[in-house]
Amino acid sequence: MKFDYSNVKAPWLSSYDGVPPVLDYTEKSMSEAVLDMAAAEKDFPALTFMGRKISYTRMAEEIELTARSFKALGVRPGQRVLVCLPNVPQAVYCLYGLNRIGAIASMVHPLSAVGEIVYYLNEADCDIAVTLDQFYAKFIEVCKQRPVSKLIIARVSEELPFPLNIGQKLMTERKFPKLAKDGSTISWKEFRALGARFQGEYVCKKDYLKEAVVLFSGGTTGVTKGIMLSDLNFNALALQTAEMSKENVHHCRMLAAMPVFHGFGLGVCIHTVLYAGGTSILVPRFNVKSYAQLIKKTRPNFIAGVPTLFEAITRNEYLDGADLSCLRGVFSGGDSLTIELKKKFDKFLADHNCSVRVREGYGTTECVTACCLTPHDKEKEGSIGIPFPDTFFQICKPGTCDEVPYGEEGEICLTGPSMMLGYINHPEENRNTLQKHADGHVWLHTGDLGVMDEEGFIYFRQRIKRMIVTSGYNVYPSQIENILEGHPAVQRSCVIGVPDPYKMQKVKAFVVLKKDVQNTPELIEDIMEHCRKHIAKYAMPYVIEVRDSLPTTLVGKVAYTQLS
Template sequence: MSNRWDNFFNEKHEINYPAMTMYQLIRESARKYPYNIAYEFMNKKTTYSEFMDKIELTAKALTSIGIRAGDAVTICMPNCPQAIDTFYALNRIGAIANMIHPLSAVNEITFYMNISNSKAILTLDQFYSKVVEARKGADHTVVIIMANIADELPKYLEIPFRVKNMGKYQGLPNEAYSITWKDFLHYGSKFPLPLPKITFEIDRTAVILYSGGTTGTTKGIMLSDLNFNALALQSSVAMEVPYEKGQKILAVMPLFHGFGLGIGIHTCLVKGICCDLIPQFTVKTYAQMLAKKKPNFIAGVPTLYEALLRTKGLENVNLSFLKGMYSGGDSLSVELKAKVDKFLKDHHATIQVREGYGTTECVTASCLTPANDYREGSIGLPYPDTTYVICEPGTEKQVPTGEDGEICLAGPSVMLGYLKNEEETAQTLRVHEDGKTYLHTGDMGYMDADGFVYFKQRIKRMIISSGYNVYPSQVENIIDAHPKVLISCVIGVPDAYKMQKVKAFVVLKPNVVPDESIKQEILDYLKDHVSKWAMPYDIEFREELPKTLVGKVAYRVLEEEELQKIAEAEKKAAELNARAEARKKEAPKKEANKAKKNAK
């Protein structure tokens, strides 16, 4: 069955999804490109052939400490070789990679280890003490594998790094349940038995990623080999960039995030591209790396690109080496896209930033703007073999073309389900009348007659003011277009009469001084562009907006701050009322006492 958007692909593509694990698919890349660089880390290069050897050794090491097919191991790491080697080694032996943020709090790490029943956890020495503390709350035995960045540095960097960080982080672990990365690999080198042969199973959980899900609470998302391999093969088609030897991506998006792991790592390795692993960065160092390393592809969240526009260091840099720039993880406003595209053109790049859309429930992207057919406000066309429909929220009933509804999608990258949460899985994965299982994203949007998809808002984030629906992203787009505004965030604040009222938080451009006149200027500007019920009742200026761990604007933090202000105001009002009531009760007594005194 054809879809209305099929005509917009440059050519018809029939994708073969091989019955292979993730490891088996990149092993094919290694056979085709053995001497290509698979990844680079701090200028140390690893070829695809060497990468296969490292995976084999790590797989033997995992087996030597008792990890078997079906067991989970938590990877609590930034983008570095030990994490990549372990990820594919786990897949090599049929185990599960449980991916978490290394900056997670102690209780969060405990939760992740327990819900996944992880038998081991890999982390860096700098996070070791936190992981030890988290392990105390584990409801089962967990082995800690402690790695060190220096273990994977080139020799000329290793010694200075160790000297600089001497005594700063955990040395040799003292706990009986812990092992260093070097000892771990040594066990692997001495393991006498051959590794088990793992066959592809379409419904086997290979990876667990974490997300707020479609309802806002943390959930483990079970993803299969097919999910990741389909993403890689579909992305290769949708990106419309032919393979060339020596191509490189600047892999800054973290591997515990679907975008970083699925696009920045797996898709590139499947294509034979080099992943330049970046464990941490600032906007300044990112700009420096962009100029120095000259990657062909970059992928990031909108806030990263917004920050790049402000940073110094790229003024005279020729960016013609870029062949693909992709934005995901959050909505890219029309205004920011225009600014980024102008920046690229001014720096001699022949491309434009391309926005993708997806959720962790389908690994990451499942929709991408075409290279040569951008439609303002659109998040693009569905991936090959992926079907998008727009439904009345909470139902399987499709709405007419052009009308708002919930974005639902079906395809080979859609998750197996939520870990140990059948109720939420049943609400999110639903079989429609065409027999396909659709992921109900919890996002509002619409589709035009040509199949281009337009994202409006998270259903849960939508503001209802005086009975009208207000989409914060639309108001943000308008505010961001103001010549003195850098970025904004709009939230709903509880109101007794309107249910919710709109408030805007604004970061102004450099050298613009926030004052009442600027606030009024923005409000006057908004009056010409938004409806009465979408008008902010207040604008609060900030030097910066709070961000999530993956760089999205953390609007929930702002919502919580406002709720706290309201709670404090209500508490203060209650105290004042109590004092007033007390004074009222005391007044008659005072009058009586006064009368007695006068009578005397």
């Protein structure tokens, strides 16, 4: 299928450099698209996990078995199932297995607190949950507050190569509680056995425009909401990402460190790769040392991460002397990449024999993940790039649907085939977020401030709710943070507004110093002097507080609300 946005301005088209502006999208479900690729690729590795290669044929068999197992449990088309797993093969099997029977995978962070998981179960109305044995004790507490009819417990050891599987099994059997014999808790082995015995029909011819996955918003501001996403949303993202990469992604290797409960991890690192016939190298838990070892061992073609990942790599010596010529794409998203960190990581790549630079993108979970990316051959300092094919951006006066002129700041609004169906149980939020403009199209109002220049390049400023108003002036924390991190002693920063009886708000800065830098009054004054050179007087921090670290959300963004 194709989309018609011919009545919408698109000044960025001249910067596409061969990327087709209009694409033809499949009407298949996510699982149909991946299983069709599996039929073609057969023995080529679809997944790599802890040194074990899983072929497309084996993955397809596991997806079909998982689908039959869920069907045997009575899971119906349209029913949501909580998938609370890290980047392990079982998460992939559950995603596509549920899709195969017309059900919906509700993906959540396994490190979520008990109360958060209870909230997710209620919000998505899930009666069945899947998790790992290492989180079983937590789910015992969850089920006391919010029972489920079936709790499926998988083990990492079940997908490890020999002899790692033996060692892992011996260690975990002693460490974690034994499964209750209550009829509601079953092991992954027992779950698979149900599917092996199931003889009935299980495949559902799914409507590709209907709900397929639920992802939860990151929760840096406001209430965490369940976001309903369709098969088309994910399949469109896969095709768009492949085209925007300007690389041959067939048979590529992607290091999947971004988690499967995150739009980038699930949509790009897993689905885009499998949709294109590549190999997704699953990273169940991020650790900079093991991540660096994986890069050297597996030599991926693509890596993607939040800025904290790139910062961690540059702060350590684990890739010293490594040859990174294998990399054909390095992508940053999920949070603002400061100009200073981009320069630092670009130099790091060049120093390690890599011919590409970091390409910053922008997106929201409301459109799965990235929908805007820096072109491969043209970047502008401070820009997050240009929209994907068939995706359109407008900058509107906040609180309205009125587009502002190029160069003027406003709310980032977007539309395209990856735009969500809506939030679960939040009708007012849906009305405020998904609005029909005068052109007849429904636009997603992101709540982010940005600017579009005359060539269509987008510049992210920050969340509208995060803007600081001091003495009537607008102050943008991300701009102050860019300046702070330009100081040679500052590793990371966060700027917030604090109440002030005279100014309404005043600016406060938190900084993390670089390794071996001593916190002294002289240093703080030097940082202040650096700010005075670059920041207007009204926007100057009244104080700089040094922290050992900054709080982060479950997906690695700075949780600035915790500093307020």
